[in-house]
Amino acid sequence: MTKTILTVDDSRMMREMLAKVLKDAGFVVVQAxxxxxxxxxxAECSPDVIITDINMPRMDGYGFIExxxxxxxxxxxxxxxxxTESDPxxxxxxxxxxxxxxxxxPFNAESLIxxxxxxSA
Amino acid sequence: MDPMDAIKATYFQECDELLGDLEQGLLALELGTGDSETVNAVFRAVHSVKGGAGAFGFEELVTFAHVFETALDDLRSGRRAAEPALIKTMLRAADVLADFVVAARNGTSPDEARGRSVAQELAMAEEPAAPIVERRTDEFGFAPVVVEFDLPALESTPSPWQVRLQPLSAMYAKGHDAILFLRELGRLGEAHTTLIDDELPPFDQLDPDKSYLRWEIELPADVDRVRIEEIFDFVGDDCLVSITQGAVEPATSTPAAIVEAVIVEAPSAPQQVPLVSVPLEQKADVAAAAAASPTIRVDLDRVDRMIDLVGELVINQAMIAQRVTESGIARSSAVAIGLEELEHLTREIQDSVMAIRAQPVRSVFQRMPRLVREISAATGKLVRLVTDGEATEVDKTVIERLSDPITHMLRNAIDHGLEGPDQRLQAGKPAEGVVRLAACHRSGRIVIEVSDDGKGIDRPRVRDIAIAKGLIAPEAQLTDEEADNLIFLPGFSTAAAVSNISGRGVGMDVVKRSIQALGGRIAISSKPGQGSTFTMSLPLTLAVLDGMVVSVAGQTYVAPLTAVLESLQPKPADIRRIGPQQAVLSIRGAHVPLIDVAVALGLRDHPIDPATGIVLLVESEIGGRAAMVVEAIHGQRQVVIKSLEANYRHVNGIAAATILGDGRVALILDVDTIIEHQAGKAEPMRFARAS
Structure with missing residues (x-):
């Protein structure tokens, strides 16, 4: 079954890039x-996996995960x-x-997929 | 376009926005109006530039952005204070970052020496222990987790792997699923899996959020240990994992005893990971989140298409209205009332569509602080730029053309308006000059003001120059305002002061011309010793125009209202002939040339008697005024501009075309060209006949 991924990133470029990589791998992509x-x-959809950035305006990744x-x-x-952070x-x-x-x-497509x-189960 | 190229284009577009935010934020910090959110926003901007740069392999950009980001992170975390010197360095770093972005975009190499020197300054106040290193080493940050424990002595023949897995409830709470681990382990080789469910309570006591199950998996000895560990990369200490090689000990009933592993972050940070939960600053306000208004991005072509269509709609509506009036239908009839409503709605649609294209002038204003810094550095004058009204909205096409005139006015204000620090101190002013750039809406136009608190216009000197250049007669009596406006005359350039800043061979006359080309006006007011203010006003859109509908040689033309100062019926006594074809009109003591529009456009050979027609007093880019003679005025009207070049070709003396309510095409007069042409030679401009 096709899996849906929600990507949350304030960078439009990053969203587009994620969407391309994920769509090419056969996922359905929803962006925020x-x-x-x-x-x-x-509130409107139920993705199978969520990918989120940390540094974002309004509500950051930590707040979003919570x-x-x-x-x-x-x-x-x-x-x-x-x-981009890798601080422990x-x-x-x-x-x-x-x-x-x-x-x-930056991620490479294979490891992201x-x-x-x-x-994702 | 290759999808990656499209994404790259998006990245650079985004960089422009981010660099704008960055500069705004830093300026706010410099002024002391910023708060912690400003610091966060500034950090995010650099962080995002770096993130994208990494994705495209712009190494120089990544390296510089990283140093900048590290410094900002120190600021954010309070390790460094937002001291003026640091913010100044960061502003320079922002400029360098912008240059690096440009270099990445153009595929050129950036000025690395400058990058290094600013990077060094940024890193200067950092704690010596904090090295500037690339942290992009491991792909998965939670990984690799090394689980250490006492290994039983290796036997000569390798025995199978024993993997013990005890998920804690926290693991499930973080979106992991034990089945995935089992599935992955099964892929490594033949796995013998034992489920231990001795902790599973009776169904009615079952807590769905608790973890009751654990597993023991035996894997072939030839499986690489690293590959087993990889599977548990993400899970951290939320699942107790032991990986051993050797004889299986019977599973104890106290599962916590299975693992006595020390979990270590590897390889870069060999300290123990604290298992404390960090209090979160930001609580999710779900209700507020749901209420946020969404935005969409629309292709500009689509909006332009819509504006075109609405223009057609306005014209069509006007045509129907005229037909209805002509057919003598009573105003009280249902048709007339319905039509009135249609007109109302059409106007509203037009306004709404125009509003879609409207953008805040912020994008232009944001580019100016850098310009001011550069001019300030080049002239040695201390300047503070204050901006106001960045949120003022104006049509996108106007925004694009605002940049040049504003740039010029700012250059002029700093280079010619402001005094040097010493001179200012002598005059009892603070050493730092203030240049203010402000925008606001005034009577349907956008007004942009550039003011300085410098020395003001040196009127006697301006006057001397104008006389020396033959622009005015030595005995001319000028009001202060007239004297100030001399600087807009072509050929007027305070030559002694031409520098490489305001210089570039561009005078205020060019600024004025470019503003007039947009249907705008510029004026100056100045107080000696206190400063000058340049005020330019522009129409909010280039798609519609307020015009005066006039008759010329029996045909209908439209004169842009912005060019018309007044209209009058001249008295024969005020008209002075100065040749067979030429005449001047005396208006309140001043003489302005009379131009017969019909003759200028080649519609007839001899001018009519101006006293039988109407005169439009207009102002041209030459700075002079002229009186254009037309036969009649039919009123003022907002017209939709249709490009003549796009639909036909350029015609001298004509700026554009429009369609009137009766369906006829009317040409919009290019007042400047008509006057300029008339001033140059008396030959009429042919081929301007309206169809």
Missing amino acids: EDGVDGVRVL AVRGTEQHRAKPILVLS DKKNRARAAGATGWIVK GAVRRV
């Missing part, structure tokens, strides 16, 4: 431009963090918020 937008999108984990519908969704403190903060995994930008497949 920050945490606030992501929460709004999640918000997702706080919902009844999406609390057990795999959430991958895609960030920040990763731990993301884990504490409920992130499933962490991918460092691999990571998505690994967390």
